[in-house]
Amino acid sequence: MRISKVVEQIPPSGIRVFFDLVLGMKDVISLGVGEPDFVTPWNIREAAIYSLEEGYTSYTSNKGLPELREAISRHLKNRYGLDYDPEEEILITVGVSEAFDLAMRAVITRADKILIPEPYYVSYGPIATLCGGKPVYIKTRVENGFKIMPKDISGHCDGKTKGIVLNYPNNPTGASYSRKELSRIAKAVLKHNLIMISDEIYSDLTYDFKHTPFAALPRMKERTIYLNGFSKAYAMTGWRIGYACGPRDVIAAMTKIHQYTMLCASIISQEAALKNGERSTEEMKREYKRRRSFVVWRLNEMGLECHKPEGAFYAFPSIKKTGLSSMEFSKELLKKEKVAVVPGTAFGPSGEGYLRISYASSMDKLKEAFIRIERFLKEEV
């Protein structure tokens, strides 16, 4: 069939082949997952079962269940002092992935440029391209903890630059930004009149300081599309519930697209998300923080240099001294020791020489995995 030129322009994902290799293998210890290692808490699952029993099987309003939007509005107010009107400034989406897609479609006019710090979550660039935009990648460096510098923003802006995507805590590097660091970025955003698309799905997993939403900075709310969801903090990845908050006009525009494409997010998932209440994520955070210390210690101990990530559940160590490429290292490690990691190049060319290691795995598994990685380094490299 004659495929759309725009779609053909998107390079096929090289990582797919590696994924198939992993999925085809048995008894792999996986440090390659982008989701929590526990099942959705029972009270949430039970709520979903109950809602089915009660016959909640219909569409919901396009924007999502009013009660859920109200709960999100209250949560953002209590946690961050952010004011979003549940009627007109919050939209429930099918995961943050859909929210991101809607945001891109809502703001991009043909050939608009979107700044994307690299390494980046895989979907950002392709979606910008699908919307007719031009992704402009900005390299981040290990010396800066993989954080974007305000001068990098200025250096990449021209008259066609419409917006910038920030994802913090970051997948894959674990980098995050303190309020002060964000303020500096905000200055550049203001100077170049950019729209900020802020993907904060890992916000509950910030270890060394309090998470600050970009929209909470002075004068940023009116130019920020805030994206978040329930996947990571409540282990609800498969339920696909995210949300977007922003100024009325952009939420109205996103809702317009959403109603023609998705119509609404699944009612069962929305009912379930409603029941997470104000569950404390503190214990989970302490556990992840300890795993982070363990992983960073072990990596550096065996000579794989690794900066300390400030959030999410990823470490991003350098394997440059082994002389292997990210892909070679990952493939060999999988074949020889049955440990799965994700090559850094899955997240853009500047991920070359790095691995993404997920510590969303039990301590027992992490310990065993690092024994194997250490053996691999001794015997194979």
Added chain:
Amino acid sequence: MKEILEILEKDARTTPEEIGKLLEISPKAVRNEIKKLEKDGVILRYKAIINKEMVRDEHADVRALIEVRLTPQKNVGFDRLAERIYQFPEVASCYLMSGTYDLLVVVEGKSIHTVSSFVSEKLAPMENVRGTVTHFILKKYKEDGDILKQPERSKRPAISL
């Protein structure tokens, strides 16, 4: 330190060196803290949690929950009586309860017979014990937070972005 307990409660075999790495403090500080927790009786002992449903055979112990109604004693209330009861090695747990009875006594024995003779010969005739109701446990599903069946294989794909 609360976090040391949190770690040991999950895995009592975690070494002070490892705990030190997890909490980014020195192993020596961890060792001192653990020594103190042991001395103060916060940590009583370390043991393996065994899924008794898996090692079940005809010789396995049986467990019963026994409701005990007491006549409280002057000055000491139920404490003295409770002590007299929990000293028996057959008693695995003993709780003072609100509601229609006073003590909940968990008794473990080799057979239904041993448990019932403990109740009828030792517990029930005791002075100030006004009555007992015995409930035998037929099957254990979950005990102290552990689900007593083989953990299911994770349904999460081994790799995702």
